[in-house]
Every structure is written in structure tokens, then in C-alpha cells.
Amino acid sequence: MPRIGKQAVKGCLTLALPLIALAIIAEFFMPASYARLTALYLIYVSAVVGMQIYSGNSGIISFGHAGFMALGAYGSALLTIQTSLLSTSLPNLPQWLAAIAGGHSLWIGMLGALAVAGLVAVLFGLPLSRLSGSAASIATLGFLVIVHVTLVASADITRGSQTFFGIPRGVSAFVALPVALIAVALARIYRDTKGGLALRAAREDEIAARASGVNVTRERFIAWVLGGLASGAAGALLAHFLGAFSPKDFYFNLTFLLMSMLILGGMTTVSGAVGGTALIVVMVDLLRGLEGGSEVLGVALPQMFGLTDVGVGIVILIVMYRLRDGLFGLREVDERLFPEAKVTAIGAIEAPSAGKASLEVHGVGRRFAGLVALENVSFTVRPGLVTGLIGPNGAGKSTMINAISGVVPPSSGRVLLNGTDTAKIAPHKVPMRGLGRTFQNIRLFRNLSVLENVTVAADSVAQSGEDSRALAMAALNVVDLQDLAERPANSLPYGAQRRLEIARALALRPSFLLLDEPAAGMNPAETDALIAVLQKIRSDFGIGLLVVEHDLKLIMRLCDHIVVLNKGEMIAEGTPEEIRNNATVIEAYIGKRRAAA
Numbered sequence: 001m002p003r004i005g006k007q008a009v010k011g012c013l014t015l016a017l018p019l020i021a022l023a024i025i026a027e028f029f030m031p032a033s034y035a036r037l038t039a040l041y042l043i044y045v046s047a048v049v050g051m052q053i054y055s056g057n058s059g060i061i062s063f064g065h066a067g068f069m070a071l072g073a074y075g076s077a078l079l080t081i082q083t084s085l086l087s088t089s090l091p092n093l094p095q096w097l098a099a100i101a102g103g104h105s106l107w108i109g110m111l112g113a114l115a116v117a118g119l120v121a122v123l124f125g126l127p128l129s130r131l132s133g134s135a136a137s138i139a140t141l142g143f144l145v146i147v148h149v150t151l152v153a154s155a156d157i158t159r160g161s162q163t164f165f166g167i168p169r170g171v172s173a174f175v176a177l178p179v180a181l182i183a184v185a186l187a188r189i190y191r192d193t194k195g196g197l198a199l200r201a202a203r204e205d206e207i208a209a210r211a212s213g214v215n216v217t218r219e220r221f222i223a224w225v226l227g228g229l230a231s232g233a234a235g236a237l238l239a240h241f242l243g244a245f246s247p248k249d250f251y252f253n254l255t256f257l258l259m260s261m262l263i264l265g266g267m268t269t270v271s272g273a274v275g276g277t278a279l280i281v282v283m284v285d286l287l288r289g290l291e292g293g294s295e296v297l298g299v300a301l302p303q304m305f306g307l308t309d310v311g312v313g314i315v316i317l318i319v320m321y322r323l324r325d326g327l328f329g330l331r332e333v334d335e336r337l338f339p340e341a342k343v344t345a346i347g348a349i350e351a352p353s354a355g356k357a358s359l360e361v362h363g364v365g366r367r368f369a370g371l372v373a374l375e376n377v378s379f380t381v382r383p384g385l386v387t388g389l390i391g392p393n394g395a396g397k398s399t400m401i402n403a404i405s406g407v408v409p410p411s412s413g414r415v416l417l418n419g420t421d422t423a424k425i426a427p428h429k430v431p432m433r434g435l436g437r438t439f440q441n442i443r444l445f446r447n448l449s450v451l452e453n454v455t456v457a458a459d460s461v462a463q464s465g466e467d468s469r470a471l472a473m474a475a476l477n478v479v480d481l482q483d484l485a486e487r488p489a490n491s492l493p494y495g496a497q498r499r500l501e502i503a504r505a506l507a508l509r510p511s512f513l514l515l516d517e518p519a520a521g522m523n524p525a526e527t528d529a530l531i532a533v534l535q536k537i538r539s540d541f542g543i544g545l546l547v548v549e550h551d552l553k554l555i556m557r558l559c560d561h562i563v564v565l566n567k568g569e570m571i572a573e574g575t576p577e578e579i580r581n582n583a584t585v586i587e588a589y590i591g592k593r594r595a596a597a
């Protein structure tokens with residue numbers, strides 16, 4: 001059962017009420033041409049919101065959602081076409097399709113549209129979800145082209161590039177409204193669900209999201225299918241709005257229009273999708289009026305071919321130049337107008353088995369092409385103790401952290417976490433087995449709030465019925481960031497960002513925490529605060545810490561045990577006292593000649 005928070009309900013109402021009011025005003029109080037424009041707007045809302053579900057949450061620009069509209073349009077058109085036209089319009093329709101085609105109501109047509117769009121979304125979504133960034137974007141463009149070419153080539157079913165006609169019309173604002181409301185509610189609720197938040201986290205930083213237990217591939221797939229359904233439903237409505245269409249009506253022009261609507265409003269929010277769509281619909285209507293040549297304030301304007309597309313392009317350019325996140329920014333309208341009360345509940349962080357857990361590194365080696373980054377390294381990280389991992393630059397410390405956390409699997413040897421080889425499980429499952437980590441270069445979900453950053457991790461481990469935000473607050477309390485919970489993560493000072501990364505890892509209820517240079521860039525006061533936090537984590541929760549650090553004073557103050565790497569090999573291990581007096585370690589750090597001097 002998805003998490004439907006109060007904020008999402010407020011969001012649905014904030015967006016739904018203006019749409020309902022608009023439909024009523026348009027249908028009862030406006031001329032027919034405005035009522036028609038409103039119906040078209042509501043159809044586009046469903047389509048753009050479908051795009052927002054995928055692109056807004058994943059950060060992957062989609063060129064493919066006009067393809068879903070095409071599938072929805074043809075799916076519904078086949079089921080609803082007048083039966084008297086079926087034999088003349090589609091004489092070669094395959095028998096199985098002829099048996100079910102024609103004569104059905106718009107709502108049965110809608111079900112057909114959802115079935116076709118949903119099925120294709122699932123089939124294409126399986127490979128697509130494994131792609132990130134621009135590779136995924138290009139794949140969605142491929143999807144659009146494939147859908148278009150298939151529709152043109154399937155002339156027996158679609159009439160090819162010729163116009164498909166005979167579809168019952170009758171999409172008023174009141175018919176388009178319920179579909180738009182469902183699409184908006186779906187998008188707004190999805191955004192705040194565990195999956196929606198996880199996908200937004202992956203949008204900000206995919207590696208950190210996986211390290212927080214997010215199955216990025218699965219979340220992208222879900223958003224792609226949900227978005228495809230909403231856009232498919234919009235396609236069905238558009239088919240019945242137009243009454244006749246061909247594949248080119250669902251190709252690049254429509255894609256450009258949908259993208260303009262989403263980008264102008266701001267693709268990260270549903271409010272942005274709904275608002276941007278309104279602005280573009282109005283703008284297109286005005287510019288189309290001028291395109292054919294008209295009189296404005298007594299001045300006769302000539303015909304201006306392409307004015308609409310050029311006008312929309314210029315507006316997008318100006319808005320993007322001034323407001324990179326679109327007109328509505330990064331926060332939903334409801335989040336600005338009716339912010340949620342602060343979370344006061346505090347959960348419990350202790351991992352049930354922290355004291356009995358084990359983390360063993362057995363003969364780990366790692367090569368990058370010809371370069372040996374690690375060679376036959378073995379040591380144990382003990383629960384309730386701090387183990388330092390030190391060595392000169394390039395010694396292999398970060399590679400070891402990555403090998404332990406499953407991000408870079410070892411070329412040889414094994415890392416056993418509670419007896420399980422971490423290389424044998426998917427990287428996003430390692431955190432759920434009790435391993436949290438931070439990164440050498442801070443990796444936060446920069447545009448999410450401090451609380452959301454930590455909730456992403458808490459969601460991965462919270463038991464059913466447990467409030468993951470309370471667990472996140474508990475982790476923030478440990479690092480003393482509870483008062484900044486509502487702030488965007490990127491607005492925190494540097495030291496606080498480092499502590500936030502620790503809180504996020506702590507919310508995984510780990511048995512072990514791997515910290516890669518946690519004090520890098522900190523001033524002495526921040527370093528002291530960090531040491532106090534790490535000591536607290538060790539003593540209060542029995543967590544085993546593995547700390548990579550260049551600050552040897554910090555290492556000597558904090559660690560119970562130290563492992564020293566040099567050029568990929570382990571050259572010493574022991575207590576801080578033993579390491580301080582170890583000649584091999586001194587030599588590795590300051591060089592043979594100076595050590596002898």
C-alpha cells in the first residue's frame with residue numbers, strides 16, 4: 001500500500017479545485033470555442049502529467065510520451081469506430097481484431113487505450129529502466145520513432161499514414177476533467193510515495209541512492225509505466241476530441257509541445273506540469289490567431305508562418321535563462337501554501353544484531369586494466385569499534401571502501417558481511433544487509449530537504465507500519481541536524497553536509513558504517529564535533545566503523561584499530577600506538593631517506 005501523506009492529499013486538492021472550477025466556468029459561462037480550448041487543455045494536462053511522472057521524478061527527459069498518446073489514440077479508435085465504417089475504412093483488419101473492434105463506448109475505448117499503452121510501456125520499460133541520463137533520453141526518442149514507424153507500417157490496422165476517421169467525437173471539458181483529475185492525483189500522490197521519493201533521490205545522485213538501498217531500475221520502471229498510462233489515456237481523449245487523425249499528429253510537433261509545457265512550468269513538480277500546460281495552451285491559441293495575419297490595435301499584421309513554434313521556443317529560452325527550474329520551481333504549490341507540520345516523532349536506530357555482526361575482508365584484490373589498486377588485502381572490522389584505514393594518496397583506500405560496499409566488485413578475494421559475499425548481491429541490497437557508507441566527495445540529494453535525504457535511506461529498512469520519517473529524525477538527532485530538517489540539503493554549510501551524509505547512512509540501521517574521509521575540508525571545530533558524533537555512534541549503537549582519513553591526528557584520537565595500505569598492499573595493522581611506532585608505516589608516509597635520517 002503506497003504511503004499517501006497528508007501533504008499529497010493537500011496537493012491533490014490544491015491542483016484539482018482550480019481544474020474543476022475551470023471546467024465548470026468553461027462549460028456553463030464561456031463561448032463554445034473557450035469550452036473546447038478548456039477540454040484540449042485538460043487533455044494535455046493528462047499527457048504532460050504522465051511525462052512529469054517519469055521525467056520529473058527520474059530527471060530523464062522523455063521524448064517518448066507522444067508515442068504513448070498515439071498508442072492510446074489508436075487503441076481507443078479501433079474499439080470505438082462506427083461499425084458501419086469498419087469494413088470500408090479497415091477492410092483488411094485481422095479477424096481477431098475485427099471481432100472486437102468498433103461500436104464500443106468511449107470509456108471502453110479508454111480501457112483499450114490503457115491496455116495497449118500499459119503493455120507497450122512494460123515491454124519497452126524493462127530495458128529502458130536500466131539506462132541512465134542521456135542514454136535513457138535517446139532511448140525514449142527511439143521509442144517514439146519505433147511507435148511512429150510501426151503505426152505507419154501497420155496499414156491494415158491503422159490505415160498507415162492516411163487519416164483514421166469515423167471515431168465518435170464528444171470530449172467536452174467535463175469528459176476530459178475526470179481523466180485529468182485522476183492523472184494529477186496519481187502524479188501528486190506518486191511523488192510523495194516511498195518509490196517517488198526514492199526516484200527523486202536517484203535523479204539527484206544515482207550512486208548515493210543505490211547506497212541508500214534504492215532499487216533505481218525498479219523505480220524508473222514503475223514511473224515509466226504509470227506515466228505511459230496517463231499519457232495513453234490522454235491520447236484516447238485526443239482521438240475523440242479530434243475525431244480523425246494520423247500518426248504524424250503524435251510525432252515531433254506534439255513532442256515539442258508537450259516538452260514545452262513540462263519545461264516551462266518546471267518538470268520537477270506536478271504543479272509545474274499543470275501550470276506550464278495552461279500557459280502554453282493559451283500562448284499557442286493566441287499565436288495561432290496571429291499566424292494567419294490579423295489586426296492588432298488597428299495595425300494589420302501580415303501572415304507569419306511558424307510564429308507559434310518560434311514564439312513558444314523564444315518564451316522557453318527566456319524562462320530557462322532566468323529560471324532554470326521552470327516557473328514553479330522545485331517545490332509544489334501546496335508545499336509553499338500549506339507546509340506540513342514538523343516531524344516530532346523519533347524512531348529507534350539500533351540494528352537488532354549490531355553487536356553480533358561481522359565484516360571480514362579476505363584476500364581482496366582489484367585491478368583497473370593494468371593498474372593494481374588492491375592486492376591480497378585481509379582484515380576484519382569489529383562491531384562497536386572504530387577501525388581506521390590509512391595510507392598515502394593512491395594507496396587503494398577508496399577502492400577498498402567501494403569493494404566492501406559492492407560498488408566496485410573485487411577482482412579477487414571476498415568481502416563477507418554477516419557471512420554474505422557482498423559481490424554476489426545487487427549493490428542496492430548491500431545497505432539493507434547492514435552496511436551504510438559515505439563518500440569521499442559528498443554525495444547528497446542536493447535538491448531534496450534534509451529530512452527527505454535521510455528518509456530515502458530509512459524507507460529502505462523501515463518495517464511495515466513503522467514511520468520512516470521518525471527513524472530519519474532519530475538519525476538527524478544523532479548528528480545534531482534535527483532543527484534543519486526542512487532545509488534543502490544544498491543550503492547547509494559544508495560540515496553539516498558531511499554530517500547529513502552520516503545521518504543518511506545511520507538511518508539504514510547499519511551494523512557497520514564506512515566513512516570515506518569524513519573530516520575532509522572541515523575546520524578544527526567541525527572536526528571536533530565530528531569526532532564526538534562518531535564516538536557516540538560507536539558507543540550508543542554498537543556500530544562498527546571503518547574510517548578512511550588523511551587527518552592522522554583524528555585517526556589516532558578516534559580509532560581502536562588501524563589498517564595501513566600502501567600501493568594497494570596492506571603493510572601494517574594494529575593499535576594506534578603500534579602504528580605510530582611502526583617503521584614500515586613511517587617509511588611509507590615520509591619516504592625511506594627521511595625515515596632513516
Ligand SMILES: Nc1ncnc2c1ncn2[C@@H]1O[C@H](COP(=O)(O)OP(=O)(O)OP(=O)(O)O)[C@@H](O)[C@H]1O
Binds near residue numbers: 371393395399
Ligand atoms: N575507476 C578507476 N579506474 C581506474 N583506476 C582507478 C579507478 N579507481 C581508482 N583507480 C586507481 O587506483 C589507485 C587507488 O585509488 P584509490 O582512490 O583507491 O586510492 P586512495 O588511497 O583512496 O587515494 P586518495 O587518498 O588520494 O583518495 C589509484 O592509482 C587510482 O588512480
